[in-house]
Amino acid sequence: MIEVQHLTKRYGIHTAVHDVSFSIQKGEIVGFLGPNGAGKSTTMNILTGYLSATEGTVVIDGVKLLEEPEECKKKIGYLPENPPLYGHLTVDEFLRFVADLKYVPRRRQKEHLESIMEKVGILHVRGRLVRNLSKGYKQRVGLAQALVGDPEILILDEPTIGLDPRQIIDIRTLIKDLGKDRTVILSSHILPEVSMVCKRVLIINNGVIVADDTPENLAKRLMGTNTLLLRIEGTREAVEKALSAVKEVQELEFRPSQEEGTVEVVAKAPEETDIRKAVFTACARAGLPILQMRSLDISLEDIFLQLVTQESQTKEAIA
Numbered sequence: 001m002i003e004v005q006h007l008t009k010r011y012g013i014h015t016a017v018h019d020v021s022f023s024i025q026k027g028e029i030v031g032f033l034g035p036n037g038a039g040k041s042t043t044m045n046i047l048t049g050y051l052s053a054t055e056g057t058v059v060i061d062g063v064k065l066l067e068e069p070e071e072c073k074k075k076i077g078y079l080p081e082n083p084p085l086y087g088h089l090t091v092d093e094f095l096r097f098v099a100d101l102k103y104v105p106r107r108r109q110k111e112h113l114e115s116i117m118e119k120v121g122i123l124h125v126r127g128r129l130v131r132n133l134s135k136g137y138k139q140r141v142g143l144a145q146a147l148v149g150d151p152e153i154l155i156l157d158e159p160t161i162g163l164d165p166r167q168i169i170d171i172r173t174l175i176k177d178l179g180k181d182r183t184v185i186l187s188s189h190i191l192p193e194v195s196m197v198c199k200r201v202l203i204i205n206n207g208v209i210v211a212d213d214t215p216e217n218l219a220k221r222l223m224g225t226n227t228l229l230l231r232i233e234g235t236r237e238a239v240e241k242a243l244s245a246v247k248e249v250q251e252l253e254f255r256p257s258q259e260e261g262t263v264e265v266v267a268k269a270p271e272e273t274d275i276r277k278a279v280f281t282a283c284a285r286a287g288l289p290i291l292q293m294r295s296l297d298i299s300l301e302d303i304f305l306q307l308v309t310q311e312s313q314t315k316e317a318i319a
């Protein structure tokens with residue numbers, strides 16, 4: 001359905017997206033996850049034909065975007081991060097305007113727009129001026145305009161940003177529902193958001209795809225218990241002796257510690273081995289208090305740490 005090959009986008013000397021390739025099948029709901037500035041919006045803007053790539057190709061349903069942009073755009077409904085809504089129009093007027101832009105025949109517009117308004121829950125505000133709607137309702141109007149013309153693909157850029165918790169739940173439910181008979185790409189910087197809605201997650205960081213997996217597998221990698229980062233009070237010799245005695249521990253890597261009188265060490269065990277209890281017991285027996293123990297996993301660690309921090313900051317901000 002969507003084939004992206006070797007996509008690169010440079011803004012002057014800055015490379016925002018670097019050699020990105022992926023394909024999405026019909027009917028998939030795919031999360032596009034990455035911290036701020038990772039290149040999500042740039043990629044989405046290229047997919048929707050709003051921005052041209054420096055290099056690489058996008059093929060939508062067998063049609064090359066560069067060669068037949070109008071044909072491709074018809075297949076895509078796009079909700080940008082800041083949807084351009086005309087505040088001085090009523091919801092009805094605005095959607096009719098969008099329908100004209102998308103060449104929906106006038107005789108079909110009434111029925112088509114009413115079914116969309118019903119789906120996204122804005123029928124009762126159809127006569128209100130867009131500028132007087134709450135942020136959540138404006139977002140619904142944004143979703144409605146993306147649905148005009150019945151596109152097979154929906155591309156949604158940070159659809160819940162700036163909404164309150166209740167509105168976030170409503171919009172997530174709506175997206176899940178819309179994904180039942182469409183291909184959906186949903187960008188977000190919040191891991192739980194995409195996990196809730198998507199069956200597959202692409203993670204982009206610094207313009208490069210660093211993971212392409214199911215939320216479950218990503219969570220497993222996140223929760224990996226076979227590699228632990230420990231901060232332990234004591235000397236390096238004592239810690240090395242205690243941890244070397246744990247039979248599952250294959251490798252110890254000492255790192256400079258931030259805290260005086262402590263040792264920071266990464267302990268590795270074979271995959272699928274949970275060494276937390278054994279490490280705890282060994283240190284307790286040797287009288288070495290563990291001040292910190294957390295899972296450490298591949299290079300995704302830093303990205304997730306960032307994402308998790310952002311998620312908790314977002315939660316604090318809306319609490």
Ligand SMILES: Nc1ncnc2c1ncn2[C@@H]1O[C@H](COP(=O)(O)OP(=O)(O)OP(=O)(O)O)[C@@H](O)[C@H]1O
Nearest residue numbers: 011014016034035036037038039040041042043189
């Ligand atoms: N028009 C532009 N000119 C120059 N640099 C740009 C432009 N648009 C984006 N960038 C840079 O490209 C990088 C990727 O930006 P992009 O907006 O795609 O990231 P993002 O993942 O969508 O982030 P956010 O979640 O903050 O929207 C960033 O470093 C950004 O500063």
